[in-house]
Every structure is written in structure tokens, then in C-alpha cells.
Amino acid sequence: MSRQPLLKLEKFSVAYGSVRAIDEVCLELNEGEIVTVIGPNGAGKSTILNAIMGMLSSSGETWLDGKMLVKHSVSQMVANGLCLVPETRELFGSMSVQDNLILGGFYRFRKGMRDQEENLNSIFKIFPQLKERRNQIADTLSGGERQMLAIGRALMAKPRILMLDEPSLGLAPKIVYEVLQTVSSLRARGISILLVEQNARGALKIADRGYVLETGKVALEGLAKDLLNDQKMIDTYLGLGNSSNNL
Ligand SMILES: Nc1ncnc2c1ncn2[C@@H]1O[C@H](COP(=O)(O)OP(=O)(O)OP(=O)(O)O)[C@@H](O)[C@H]1O
Numbered sequence: 117m118s119r120q121p122l123l124k125l126e127k128f129s130v131a132y133g134s135v136r137a138i139d140e141v142c143l144e145l146n147e148g149e150i151v152t153v154i155g156p157n158g159a160g161k162s163t164i165l166n167a168i169m170g171m172l173s174s175s176g177e178t179w180l181d182g183k184m185l186v187k188h189s190v191s192q193m194v195a196n197g198l199c200l201v202p203e204t205r206e207l208f209g210s211m212s213v214q215d216n217l218i219l220g221g222f223y224r225f226r227k228g229m230r231d232q233e234e235n236l237n238s239i240f241k242i243f244p245q246l247k248e249r250r251n252q253i254a255d256t257l258s259g260g261e262r263q264m265l266a267i268g269r270a271l272m273a274k275p276r277i278l279m280l281d282e283p284s285l286g287l288a289p290k291i292v293y294e295v296l297q298t299v300s301s302l303r304a305r306g307i308s309i310l311l312v313e314q315n316a317r318g319a320l321k322i323a324d325r326g327y328v329l330e331t332g333k334v335a336l337e338g339l340a341k342d343l344l345n346d347q348k349m350i351d352t353y354l355g356l357g358n359s360s361n362n363l
């Protein structure tokens with residue numbers, strides 16, 4: 117039995133004009149894994165997710181289910197079960213929580229699938245706060261609630277691969293913990309997760325494996341538990357202490 121990665125990048129590069137923001141990155145995401153990509157501001161974390169999603173053009177190879185993609189467009193990636201929660205969240209601000217969620221399932225609806233009600237209820241089970249606030253306008257939600265709505269909306273598409281761009285950004289430590297615990301619980305639902313984070317410790321605590329990106333290149337990679345104990349990681353990204361204010 118061959119166990120091939122669900123998603124594999126080979127010498128994956130992305131350029132803005134003449135500047136290479138992602139430089140020959142190799143990365144694998146196996147079925148059922150949480151893989152985190154961590155690194156400082158400007159390392160290329162958002163760029164790599166946006167390019168995997170087909171929103172930026174890339175060179176190198178992208179493999180899905182052991183097949184190399186010839187075309188690499190957003191619609192194809194959606195059809196292949198990929199979903200991205202971008203750093204900017206992109207909620208429909210003047211619409212209700214429930215309508216935002218329903219729109220997340222629009223692609224399935226258009227394909228003739230009529231399981232929106234059931235999916236909505238399963239999202240409300242994961243995020244009871246969203247159920248309580250289902251008629252509230254998205255723009256009036258707190259930062260943590262907005263993040264939950266953005267994740268909930270992505271889940272309405274029933275993705276196989278969920279890519280999250282800094283879900284902890286701008287949230288209070290207690291809410292960061294809640295959001296990351298929720299991300300961790302999604303693995304049990306059979307969703308494979310590519311998690312971009314600046315909160316290296318928080319991300320590594322819930323991840324199986326991690327990649328450290330520095331100026332577009334993979335500087336370090338390994339099992340999350342090994343990275344948490346790696347001296348270079350501790351010196352550069354994790355600092356001293358076991359939990360401190362960084363989870
Ligand atoms: N549209 C763009 N045009 C030109 N350069 C860009 C563009 N978007 C990003 N860059 C550059 O590419 C590099 C990687 O940016 P990216 O946003 O991917 O970093 P990041 O790791 O997500 O950072 P952050 O943690 O701040 O979100 C940076 O040097 C950035 O200035």
C-alpha cells in the first residue's frame with residue numbers, strides 16, 4: 117500500500133515581478149495531518165497559501181492525491197476540496213452570520229448538493245456562539261467571533277484541505293487558545309489542515325509537523341514535538357518558558 121501525500125509541493129516558487137517571495141519550497145501534507153508553516157513577518161507565509169489556492173501564479177510542481185496538477189486555478193482547487201481562510205477573513209460584513217455561512221456552502225449548492233441545513237447545524241455544534249448570534253450582522257462581531265465565522269464559513273464547503281492564514285492574529289490569548297483548540301478538533305472530522313501562524317508555540321502544540329519559512333525558503337522542518345525542543349527554534353521563535361503569554 118502506497119501512502120502518498122494529499123498535497124505535495126516540489127520546488128514551488130512564487131515571484132512578485134522580479135522578486136522571489138517563495139523560493140523552491142518543498143512541502144507535504146498527509147491525509148489527516150495538521151501541518152504548520154511558521155515564520156516572521158514577510159517570510160512568505162500568506163504568499164504560499166494564496167499561490168497553493170491558485171490566486172497567485174507559481175512555478176514548480178503541485179501534486180494532489182499523487183497527481184500533478186497541470187492547471188492551477190482557484191476553481192480547480194475549490195473543486196479539489198481546498199479552502200482558504202485568508203488573513204483578511206473576507207466576511208460579507210453587512211450580512212448576517214447565517215447568510216455568511218450559507219454562502220460558504222454555495223459551491224456545493226450549485227453542484228446540486230442539498231445538505232446545507234445539516235452542514236449549518238454541524239457548524240453550530242462546533243461554534244455555539246455563532247448559533248446564538250446567527251441573525252447578527254457580521255461587521256458587529258468581536259475579533260474572535262469573526263475568526264470563528266470565517267472558519268465556519270470555510271467548513272460549509274466541506275473541504276478536504278483547509279488552509280488557515282494566521283487564525284490567531286489580533287486575538288486575546290484566551291481566544292487564541294480556543295481558536296487553536298477548535299482547529300485541532302477539526303482533524304478528528306477528517307479534515308487535513310495547513311496552518312500558517314506567527315504564534316509558533318501555539319501552532320506547534322496542535323500540529324503534527326512544521327515548516328519554518330525564512331525569506332521564502334524552508335529554514336527548518338520536522339515533527340512539531342521536535343521543533344518545540346529544537347534549540348534554534350527556541351532561540352529564534354519560541355523563547356524561554358513553557359507557556360508564557362504565547363500559549
Ligand atoms: N502584492 C505584492 N507585491 C509585491 N510584493 C509583495 C506582495 N505581497 C507580498 N509581497 C512581499 O512578499 C514577501 C512575503 O509576503 P507575505 O505576505 O507572504 O509574508 P507573510 O509571511 O505572510 O507575512 P506576515 O506574517 O506579515 O503576514 C514580503 O517581502 C512582501 O513584502
Ligand SMILES: [Mg+2]
Nearest residue numbers: 161162163203
Ligand atoms: Mg501573512
